Amino acid sequence: MPATKDTNGTWSSRFYIINHKGEKLRKRKRGFKTKKEALEYEREFLSKSNFQNTMSFESLCEIYFEDLQHRLRQNTFLTKEHIILKKILPFFKKMKVEDISPAIIRKWQGKMLSAINPTSQKKYSLTYIKTINNQLVAILNYAVKFHNLNENPCHKAGSIGKKNADEMSIWTLQEFNSFVTLLKHKPVSYTGFNVLFWTGIRIGELLALTVKDVDFKNKNLKINKSYQRLKGEDVVTEPKTPKSKRVIEISDFLLEIIKEYIDKLYEPTPDTRLFNSTKYRFEHDMKLYSGKAGLHRIRIHDLRHSHASFLINNNVNILAVSQRLGHEKIETTLNIYSHLYKESHDYMMNILNNKD
Incomplete structure (x- = not known):
């Protein structure tokens, strides 16, 4: 009409x-x-x-979001949504889906490669660029599979970015000790950082720990949930993958740190969260006290890599490392840390070749 x-x-x-x-x-x-x-x-x-491809890219994204939000964990969905809304939608918003060509995608890729992160005032890392590009690929793959788009133009445009960083940022044991020693006056951060470094668990898994998750008799931690602060609300969900549900053995040294910390909590119950805090506290203290210790700055997640590196450099086999980290497949562990095994191999061969 x-x-x-x-x-x-x-x-x-x-x-x-x-x-x-x-x-x-x-x-x-x-x-x-x-x-x-x-x-x-x-x-x-x-x-x-x-579901015609004459619809705008904005409409396609709306349909895509409706489909995804019932299939993904809330924090995963919000991460994807943020990238799409901030980095992809502004460029393609009013374009018809059928008019998005490889040439147009390459133009957008050029903008992403030259874009400046307003926080750091530097270009985005190539691993983040890869993540952004993958989101566009996923949207158009969805259009091909479910909405009769003939082909995904991203495939002809080619990819950008890198899957893995050139170098992994980690701290050695000595570097970690020089950092964490400065936090002894802050029990939450001191205990939390020790748990992160000596277990390799994720920050969300740390923040979800309760008193009953610590088994002092059998000397282990039970990992069965993850905590996020989403849109101003505390959200506790299942861990990242099924294999993320695990029991991690811990040392007497770490048990003693945790015990002293729990003894200082006010009337804790078995369901009391050990670290009634958010990721921000740990990010703030890592930035501040790594600077005071004169260390290169790493992310909280890099403590997980530091733990893996410590195990590998002490000849722990790859299967044990993979199970401890809660990786779904051993291939994931190999892909991330294979270079560390090569370094261990080179060190071993150097010793053998110089035995005299």
Whole structure:
């Protein structure tokens, strides 16, 4: 149906759709400034409803989000959503899906490669660039699989970024000790950082730990949940993968640190969170006290890499490392840490070749 002008000078869009029951329903939306806007709304609504590739990229993203939010963990969905809304949608927003060509994608890729991170005032890392590009690939793969897009133009455009960083940022045991010693006056951070370094668990797993997760008799930690602060609310979910549910053996040294910490808590119950805090506290203290210790700055997640490096350099086999970290497949561990095994091998061969 044509757009009509209302008495207040704005335009209305009126048209019919067929719902999933085969019923003919009339749709109407008022308040458009121009006739063109009213007609464009009708065209876009019908394209989206019928999953036609004449719909805008923005409409495709809306459908994609609706599909994903019921299939992913909340924090995973929010991460994807943030990348798409901030790094992808602004460029492709009004384009028709069918008009997005490899050349257009390469133009967007060029913008991403030259973009400046407003926080660091530096270009984004190539691993982050790879993550952004992968999100665009996933959206258009979704359109190919479910909405009859002939092919994904990203495949012809080629990829950008790197899957893995050139070098892994870690701390040695000596570097960690010089850092954590400065935090003895802050029990939450001191205990938390020791647990992170000596177990290799993720920050979300640390923040979800409760008193009953510490088994002093059998000397282990039970990892069965993860904590995030999402949109101002505390959210405790299942761990990242099924294999992330695990029991980690811990040393007498670490047990003693944890015991002293729990003894100072006010009337803890078995369900009391050990670290009633957020990731921000640990990020802040890592930045501040690594600077005071004169160390190169690493991320909290790099303490997990530091733990793995410590184990590998002390000849712990790859299967044990993989199980301790909670990786779903041993291949994941090998892909991340294979270079460390090569360094250990080179060191061994150097010793053997110089035995005299």
